Amino acid sequence: MLSIDRYAYSNKLRHVHPAEKCGFALITVAVCLASSNRLTFILVILLMAGLAVFRAGIPLPFYLKLMCVPMSFLAVGVLTVAISITGENHPFLWGLKIGGYTLGVTGPGLQAAADLFLKSLGAVSCLYFLSLTTPVVEILAVIKKLRLPPLFIELMSLVYRFIFVLLETAQKIQVAQSSRWGYASLKTSFHSLGQLGANLFVKSYHHSQMIHAALSARCYSGDLNVLEEPRPLSKRNLGMIAAADLVLLAVGIWPGK
Amino acid sequence: MKDDPILEAREVSFGYPDGTEALRKVSLSIPRGKKTAFLGPNGAGKTTLFLHFNGILRPAGGKVCFDGRDVRYDHRSLLDLRKNVGIVFQDPDTQLFSASVLQEVSFGPLNLGLPREEVWKRVNGAMAATGTVHLKDRPTHFLSYGQKKRVAIADILAMRPRVLICDEPTAWLDARHADQIMDLFDKFNGEGMTVVFSTHDVNLAYSRADYIYIMKNGAVIGEGLPEQVFKDLGLLQQAGLERPWLVDVYEELKRKGLAVKNSWPKTKEELFSSIAGKDFSLSRARP
Incomplete structure (x- = not known):
């Protein structure tokens, strides 16, 4: 999570207008989800991976590692689609007869599973593209332009900031504990972890009160207003995004499969 | 010097x-346009006092005055007070809330309801003054401690307060960064800003402050010009403070009859020039 954030700030597409990147990622997700052609999914995956690795400069090993993160969820979901149980006589590619039922894999089932797998991976790669190239702050600025309720945006921005404060606090407590043999055995580990949790809560509460005092000291009166840097949209990028998504859409709704 | 207090x-x-009596009938005044230092052990009440100066805390007894008028605690008056009296908190992590440095610094001036162009001007000015322009787009959680501290100061500077209060500005900083921050204060002070800071470093207070308060257990136990405060050995002992090394060395030189001047040196250079004897380094350089 921390590394994704680091790349978001240091990648080569950092200075592309965030609205372009958000729009591209979201439209492509929509096309990918709406399409039923396997080729579209594969194209989306390749396109997003190519952009992230070659244009944004995200190291390939890191990108592959990220792509493995949703694998366990996907595997479980895909398996349930691929494997079917039925009492009727279907043409099973591979089957196990248990009483009057067959547990096995059918041709269409396998096809559907593959589609689902690729579709999900395609959607995930769109979101990875967005989160690897666009800092949260800039995504928030785009959301703000869309006129979502300020409360929602402020909450997101504070949550984002405090994830890091919380992680840092937790890490400090953990280091302090382990340097005093807090994690020497299983028993002490459980004890230390419990204390870490409890302390983290108390500390966070105290911290939030201090933050409020600090905000008040700067004339805070309910709204977190901050400056945004003005940035022009690039016509060239918009054109490329439109072209890419139109091609994907065309492939997606192509009748002859 | 003290007939025209700003606070x-x-x-x-x-x-x-929890029952801690943090301040016990504290009476003091902060001289306008000067640098005032607060010395005293942890728990002496310095931070609590600072939080009273811009109305975050409200005194249980007594009152606080800013610019000759009593501080009032309605919303408008408080905003007005906080516009004029800015506090830089000791731990920058309690102050920095925003994800990027630019946004962080712009928060205060935007709250003052200034026009956008003016906010841009102040934000850029504050970042330039604290040397944080290159960090503009960086998220605050990727900054080093010294950088965070400087951004925290820029936060307040951008509001252009008349009084800048800094709670232990040099705590946890290395010597070079601590010096940079104190030089910044000198600069702001030269531009007419009143500076108030707390510290545990007697050397810092002695060489950098115009006026010193010493606190202990929620009360002021001593005050005066640096030369006066550090002359009072009883007071220093009571507060658990040491004498600045410049003074110690100078006194020792004087006792041995090696000092030529008759006033305490404020800097290392002043100390060197008060040592009697020939300048050997020059004579050795040209034999």
């Missing part, structure tokens, strides 16, 4: 809910 506390008392 005053008159018999201010304050206790925390």
